[in-house]
Amino acid sequence: EPEVTQTPSHQVTQMGQEVILRCVPISNHLYFYWYRQILGQKVEFLVSFYNNEISEKSEIFDDQFSVERPDGSNFTLKIRSTKLEDSAMYFCASSEALTNDYGYTFGSGTRLTVV
């Protein structure tokens, strides 16, 4: 079964540092997403991405966040200057182009800890 792969699984960073979270979506998927989940809270939508541009973003996705698809396989989330409150699980997801018959496929997540 195809998977969405995320690296690293854990990342510890100092406050104010930049982090890049990496994702390899399923190869024939064209829509990509980032979600986050603070410990004990809901899964929150951050951003959706299609055709090399952001389709939609939430209020959480401020100027400190950016996404990029630098090549044909990777999809990255960058946080420019991390804050303590950025500590969370970050999930990448992808979905098929025209139908949503099989929903989104999520990766296993990157646990980001900002100290």
Place this chain on the structure above:
Amino acid sequence: LAKTTQPISMDSYEGQEVNITCSHNNIATNDYITWYQQFPSQGPRFIIQGYKTKVTNEVASLFIPADRKSSTLSLPRVSLSDTAVYYCLVAPGYSSASKIIFGSGTRLSIRP
């Protein structure tokens, strides 16, 4: 996006059938009902999706009445490994660019 309401938590025992009901009174004509499962420290996993009547796959069944204002996820003969949070979502089915929004879900605990 239509709002969904589901129980915060449920308990059951191994071997039982578990039914989790979700209400979505404001569901739109082109909305589909989708259920996801999430284990601790893992990403949500798609379980099942339907538009009306009944859908069944190897994992679960989804029952949707004619008015589509509610739906019921049925898990047959649960095991300890079915302990997870289950999310009911409503979103347009044929527009993958539409974001899906997770609520608080139902925390299902299965006991021996």
